[in-house]
Amino acid sequence: DTEVTQTPKHLVMGMTNKKSLKCEQHMGHRAMYWYKQKAKKPPELMFVYSYEKLSINESVPSRFSPECPNSSLLNLHLHALQPEDSALYLCASSQDIAGRETQYFGPGTRLLVL
Amino acid sequence: AQSVTQPDIHITVSEGASLELRCNYSYGATPYLFWYVQSPGQGLQLLLKYFSGDTLVQGIKGFEAEFKRSQSSFNLRKPSVHWSDAAEYFCAVGYSGNTGKLIFGQGTTLQVKP
Numbered sequence: 001d002t003e004v005t006q007t008p009k010h011l012v013m014g015m016t017n018k019k020s021l022k023c024e025q026h027m028g029h030r031a032m033y034w035y036k037q038k039a040k041k042p043p044e045l046m047f048v049y050s051y052e053k054l055s056i057n058e059s060v061p062s063r064f065s066p067e068c069p070n071s072s073l074l075n076l077h078l079h080a081l082q083p084e085d086s087a088l089y090l091c092a093s094s095q096d097i098a099g100r101e102t103q104y105f106g107p108g109t110r111l112l113v114l
Numbered sequence: 115a116q117s118v119t120q121p122d123i124h125i126t127v128s129e130g131a132s133l134e135l136r137c138n139y140s141y142g143a144t145p146y147l148f149w150y151v152q153s154p155g156q157g158l159q160l161l162l163k164y165f166s167g168d169t170l171v172q173g174i175k176g177f178e179a180e181f182k183r184s185q186s187s188f189n190l191r192k193p194s195v196h197w198s199d200a201a202e203y204f205c206a207v208g209y210s211g212n213t214g215k216l217i218f219g220q221g222t223t224l225q226v227k228p
Contacts (some may be wrong), residue, residue, distance in 0.1 A: 003155070031214055042204055042218035043158070055214065090157055096215030100146045100165050105157035 003027075006091050012112045013104035015081060021109045023074040023091030029104075031055075031097045032074040034066060035090040037108070043090055049074060050097045081113045118207050120219035127195050128227045129133045135190040135222050137205030147188040148210035148216070149179055155200045161203075164188060175199070200226045 004025045013019050023032065031050050035043035048056035049068040063085075065077040074091055088108045094101040116177045119222025127133055146165050150158040164223055169181040179190045188205060205219040 024150070033214065040202075040221070040223070042221055045215060046186030048214040057138055064187075077123065092158075094214065099210050099213070099215075101214075102148070102163060102209070103214075103216060105150075107157040108155075110155065114196070 003029075003089055004093055004104050006089075006109050008109060009107070010110045010112075012114065013078065013081065015083070015114055017081075018077070018079045019025055020078065021076040021089055021091075021111075023076075023093075024072055025104055026072055026091040027093065027104070028071075030071060031094045031101070032064070032068060033092040033094075033103060034064075034074065034076050035092065035105075036085075037078035037088045037090055047076075048097060055097060070086040081111075083113050086111055086113045116207060116209070116217050118205055118217050118219040119129070120203075120205055120222050122222050123220070124223045124225070126225040126227060129197050130194050133190075133192045133195045133224070135203050135205075135224070137188045137190065137219055138186050139205075139207050139217075140186065141207055143210050145188075146210070147179075147181060148206040148207060148208065149173065149177070149188070150204045151175075152203050152204065152221075158204065161190070163193050195224075195226055197226045197228065200224055217228065 034046040037043045042087040047066045052068045090108045091106040092103040094103045119138045148163045149161040164181045206216045
């Protein structure tokens with residue numbers, strides 16, 4: 001099973017709201033990722049967790065706050081977002097963070113900020 | 115700096131025709147190379163990958179790719195395209211270090227004519 005699940009599929013929020021995106025994998029992977037993807041563009045890496053510790057933060061604004069409660073779960077907490085943050089948010093996981101490891105992607109959460 | 119180039123932004127082929135999507139990379143060491151496909155509104159699905167060994171790799175859905183070190187290329191091919199192959203295709207390179215970072219090309223949109 002190479003499935004990464006994400007909830008919700010769609011999310012509409014106002015600029016003053018607080019919401020969370022959730023990601024789950026049961027492949028025993030120890031690396032998990034958040035990406036942001038705009039239409040017709042490649043995914044942009046936001047955060048990398050390795051063994052439940054934040055490994056990379058690609059200078060993401062503090063209104064995005066990641067959390068890795070355990071090795072299977074990854075959350076992205078959203079607060080005071082801007083309309084330009086509207087995008088498809090993808091979660092991925094891999095065995096570890098070695099470059100040879102395949103990243104398996106979830107279906108994404110389509111976020112619209114009004 | 116490492117980079118991935120997909121020269122063709124948009125390609126249209128007739129159903130049943132052959133397909134080749136180009137990918138060139140710039141990387142000092144032996145790269146870890148991936149091709150992903152993304153249907154509209156979906157996550158990325160791995161088609162195939164190359165790390166070492168046989169330079170012609172087979173993937174899912176009848177796709178194959180050939181690694182050519184002398185040309186720094188990893189082109190994706192399919193002998194006969196089906197209408198369901200219409201999607202966005204991304205070539206990506208993994209770093210040899212333990213960062214988890216993937217460098218994506220800008221993507222190629224494939225349109226299939228009936």
